[in-house]
Structure formats: C-alpha cells, structure tokens
Amino acid sequence: MSADKKNSEIEDKNMDQAEAITNKDATDDVESEEEKPLFNSGILASLFDKATKVGVKAKRDQSALNTEEIEKKARSNMSNPEGVTPPHQLRLAFLGGGSFGTAMSNLAARNGCDSTLWVRNKRTVKSLQRSRVNKKYLPGYTLDERLKYEHDLKAAVQDKDIIFVAVPSSAFRETLRNIRPYLTGQSIVSLTKGMEKDTFSLMSDIIEQELPEVNFGVMSGPNLAVEIMQNMPSASVIASDSEFLRHAVQSALHSVFFRIFASDDIKGVELGGALKNIYAIAMGMAASYNVGENTKAMLLTRALAEMSRFGVASGANPLTFLGLSGVGDLYATCSSELSRNYRIGNMLGKGMSLEAAIKKLGQTAEGVNTIQQVHEKAMKLGIYMPITHALHAVIYDDQAALGVALHLMESGFRSDVEFVMPHEYSNEALNAKITAGMPDK
Numbered sequence: 325m326s327a328d329k330k331n332s333e334i335e336d337k338n339m340d341q342a343e344a345i346t347n348k349d350a351t352d353d354v355e356s357e358e359e360k361p362l363f364n365s366g367i368l369a370s371l372f373d374k375a376t377k378v379g380v381k382a383k384r385d386q387s388a389l390n391t392e393e394i395e396k397k398a399r400s401n402m403s404n405p406e407g408v409t410p411p412h413q414l415r416l417a418f419l420g421g422g423s424f425g426t427a428m429s430n431l432a433a434r435n436g437c438d439s440t441l442w443v444r445n446k447r448t449v450k451s452l453q454r455s456r457v458n459k460k461y462l463p464g465y466t467l468d469e470r471l472k473y474e475h476d477l478k479a480a481v482q483d484k485d486i487i488f489v490a491v492p493s494s495a496f497r498e499t500l501r502n503i504r505p506y507l508t509g510q511s512i513v514s515l516t517k518g519m520e521k522d523t524f525s526l527m528s529d530i531i532e533q534e535l536p537e538v539n540f541g542v543m544s545g546p547n548l549a550v551e552i553m554q555n556m557p558s559a560s561v562i563a564s565d566s567e568f569l570r571h572a573v574q575s576a577l578h579s580v581f582f583r584i585f586a587s588d589d590i591k592g593v594e595l596g597g598a599l600k601n602i603y604a605i606a607m608g609m610a611a612s613y614n615v616g617e618n619t620k621a622m623l624l625t626r627a628l629a630e631m632s633r634f635g636v637a638s639g640a641n642p643l644t645f646l647g648l649s650g651v652g653d654l655y656a657t658c659s660s661e662l663s664r665n666y667r668i669g670n671m672l673g674k675g676m677s678l679e680a681a682i683k684k685l686g687q688t689a690e691g692v693n694t695i696q697q698v699h700e701k702a703m704k705l706g707i708y709m710p711i712t713h714a715l716h717a718v719i720y721d722d723q724a725a726l727g728v729a730l731h732l733m734e735s736g737f738r739s740d741v742e743f744v745m746p747h748e749y750s751n752e753a754l755n756a757k758i759t760a761g762m763p764d765k
C-alpha cells in the first residue's frame with residue numbers, strides 16, 4: 325500500500341473518531357468572554373498584529389472591542405482544521421527543511437495559515453514545489469497544496485507574524501543572525517531541541533543574545549515528525565512570557581490531530597526537549613542488550629530525576645518535567661525507533677563507532693552534543709547526573725557499556741523523588757550505618 329493511501333485511510337478513520345472531539349475541544353479550549361477575556365484579546369492581537377513586545381502591549385487595551393466576532397473566528401478556526409481559510413490568516417515562516425520544519429509547516433498550512441517553508445537548498449525548493457514531497461527527510465508523505473516553499477531568506481521572513489526556527493542547534497545562532505536584517509516586528513518560536521556546542525546556550529538564550537528586542541517562545545513536546553505526518557494524535561507545549569504569542573501559536577497549530585498546551589516556564593520546557601535526547605541514546609543502547617521492562621522503567625524514571633535536578637539548577641520549575649515536554653517527550657523518544665537519538669544509541673550498543681552511527685543516520689541527533697554539554701556543565705556545577713556521566717564515559721572515553729552500567733547499579737543509596745525526600749538524608753544516613761557496621765532494621 326502506498327504511504328499516501330495508507331495516510332489517507334488513517335486520516336479518514338481518525339476524522340470519524342475526531343469529529344465529536346473537535347467540537348468538544350473547541351468548547352473546552354475557548355472559554356467564555358466573562359471567564360477569560362484575555363483569550364479573545366490574545367487571538368485578536370495575534371491575528372492582526374506582529375506580536376512584538378511593544379506592539380502587543382499597545383494593542384492589548386483596544387482588543388476588547390470585537391471580542392464576540394473574534395471568538396466566532398477562533399472557534400471556526402479551531403473546529404475546521406482542514407477547512408476554510410480563516411478571514412484573518414496568520415502569516416508564518418518555518419526555517420529548516422528537515423523532518424520537523426516540514427511537518428510543522430504542513431500542519432499550519434492545513435490549518436489555513438499562510439505557511440512558508442524556507443529551505444537553504446535551491447534544488448530542494450524546486451523539488452518540493454514540483455512533487456510536494458520532502459524526498460530526503462519525509463519520503464512518502466504528500467504535503468498540503470497550500471504550503472509554500474522559499475529559498476530566499478528575506479522573502480521567507482518578511483511580513484510574517486511568526487517565524488518558527490527548526491534548524492539544528494548548531495545552525496541556530498547563524499540563522500538568527502541571517503534573518504536579523506529582515507526583522508520588522510515578527511515573533512520567533514524555537515522548535516529546536518538542543519544546546520549550542522561549547523557555550524551551553526539554550527535556543528532561548530541565543531534568541532535573547534542575538535535578538536534582544538524580539539518577542540519569542542519555545543515549542544517542545546513528544547512530536548516525532550513521522551507520526552505527525554501520519555495524523556497520529558499528538559500534543560506539544562508552547563512556552564512564552566507573551567500570552568499573545570502563546571495564543572497565536574495555539575490558534576495556528578491546534579487541530580483535531582494536534583493539541584498545543586501552554587506554559588510560561590521557557591527554560592523548563594526547553595530543557596525537557598534537550599535533555600531527553602541524552603536518555604533516548606541511553607535507552608537505545610540498553611535496548612541493544614535486550615533489557616527487560618523493569619530496566620527500561622528504572623532508566624526512564626531515573627532519567628526524569630536527573631532532568632528535573634538539572635532543571636532546578638538551571639532555574640526551571642521541576643514540575644514542568646511532569647508535563648508533555650518532560651516526561652511526555654522522554655517517554656516518546658525513549659520508546660521509538662523513529663527517534664534518531666534512540667537509533668544512535670542502538671547502533672552504538674551494537675558496536676558501531678560514533679562516527680559510523682552518525683553517518684549512517686544522516687539526520688540530526690542533538691543528544692550526541694547534548695551529552696557533552698551537560699556532562700561538562702554538571703561536573704562544573706556539581707550536579708549529580710550519573711546516567712549522563714556514564715554515557716559520556718562510554719561514548720567519549722571508550723569505556724565498556726556493560727561495565728559502566730554495572731557500576732551505575734552499584735552507586736550509593738538515594739531517595740526516590742528528591743523533591744519529596746531530599747537525597748542527602750537517605751544517602752548519608754544509610755551510608756553512615758553501613759560504614760559503622762549497623763544494618764538498617
């Protein structure tokens with residue numbers, strides 16, 4: 325069966341089941357004017373304005389005027405993900421023609437937004453325009469006919485409301501510098517899940533450094549690009565200090581197949597997406613040894629403990645790691661061979677060298693760099709990250725994976741959830757008893 329046909333069958337089936345959910349969703353998510361008037365003003369400001377910090381603030385007070393009409397538009401937009409073009413289209417650019425930029429720009433085009441995918445390679449743009457298939461990164465999936473393609477960066481970003489950046493972290497700073505001359509008030513949303521090599525900067529740090537005046541957000545969650553193309557129901561999180569930007573992104577990308585939840589913990593959401601790649605590599609490696617479900621569950625939950633511990637040390641809210649961008653993405657990426665990080669770990673576990681595994685993958689696996697960054701940062705700051713350090717020892721210091729894993733199992737006594745019982749207590753009390761030869765009764 326062709327991927328197209330399979331795709332359309334899945335879509336038909338999903339549409340039936342989703343019809344009821346659509347209406348419910350729209351009602352659930354769009355609260356009444358009295359209950360939440362800012363929702364309406366958020367949509368209004370985002371639809372009519374470029375959401376600059378200044379611009380949005382200036383419009384905030386005027387926006388109560390047309391709330392009824394806007395609520396109708398918001399409802400109709402949300403309940404017709406594949407339907408009519410909304411009268412006030414959001415104009416969106418997606419930078420990076422890999423699997424995720426392509427999947428998200430396609431989602432926005434299907435939602436009736438004016439969506440443009442920018443790809444650095446001119447020949448790829450021609451091929452996309454001709455075939456509507458991203459042959460290198462998402463072969464077999466036909467893209468929405470309303471999606472536009474652009475090779476000229478200026479043409480791609482000028483006059484847009486929001487610019488989504490979906491290039492690898494290694495190209496993020498350069499991409500922001502390249503678009504800087506063309507920015508006239510557009511908001512930026514990072515879709516990238518990684519850390520910059522050597523600087524340990526997250527993408528939000530880079531945005532603040534390179535474009536300090538720009539209104540921005542980060543989006544992250546369990547979003548394997550292929551599953552999104554297959555219309556498998558998924559969800560993500562938009563984190564921003566700007567309520568208007570959060571609502572604009574929700575309105576642009578929400579559909580019966582894709583829900584967007586909101587957060588204002590930018591660091592937490594971003595760290596969830598970056599850190600889980602480390603553990604996806606670890607899980608891929610563990611899977612190559614045919615470990616059982618108990619082992620996988622232990623790895624996953626101890627990974628979550630490391631992530632939230634590191635998050636707290638970086639100024640994030642630990643509860644964010646219980647959300648979609650934390651445990652949600654950790655679960656998806658650690659469970660699926662669709663994850664490139666998982667596949668890298670699996671290849672390493674089967675004895676392939678790192679260079680050979682990266683070459684064979686031929687796509688972005690952010691975790692390879694993130695392990696190094698987080699290992700160094702954790703050592704420097706004294707953050708307890710045993711899985712990360714162990715993985716670093718296997719990948720970069722050539723230590724045997726099994727020996728390192730056994731050593732991990734032998735490490736000291738810890739509390740389960742250290743936000744419930746601080747680990748110092750259990751660890752130190754038990755260690756002291758053992759050292760003193762007094763078994764715990």
Ligand SMILES: NC(=O)C1=CN([C@@H]2O[C@H](COP(=O)(O)OP(=O)(O)OC[C@H]3O[C@@H](n4cnc5c(N)ncnc54)[C@H](OP(=O)(O)O)[C@@H]3O)[C@@H](O)[C@H]2O)C=CC1
Pocket residue numbers: 420421422423424425426444445461490491492493494495498499515516517518547548549550686687688690
């Ligand atoms: N794929 C997924 O499921 C998800 C990915 N992400 C994140 O999105 C980011 C991008 O990943 P993804 O789309 O998967 O990556 P891919 O490996 O699929 O593609 C990378 C894309 O970035 C382009 N690119 C690389 N370097 C540059 C540069 N210097 N300037 C402009 N474009 C460049 C590549 O172009 P070319 O082909 O010409 O080399 C290619 O189009 C990553 O941080 C990833 O973690 C987030 C959620 C899900």
Ligand SMILES: O=C(CO)COP(=O)(O)O
Pocket residue numbers: 517545546547548549601604653656657662663664665666688689690
């Ligand atoms: O982030 C992702 C899913 O949420 C994609 O993971 P990989 O980069 O490992 O493919």
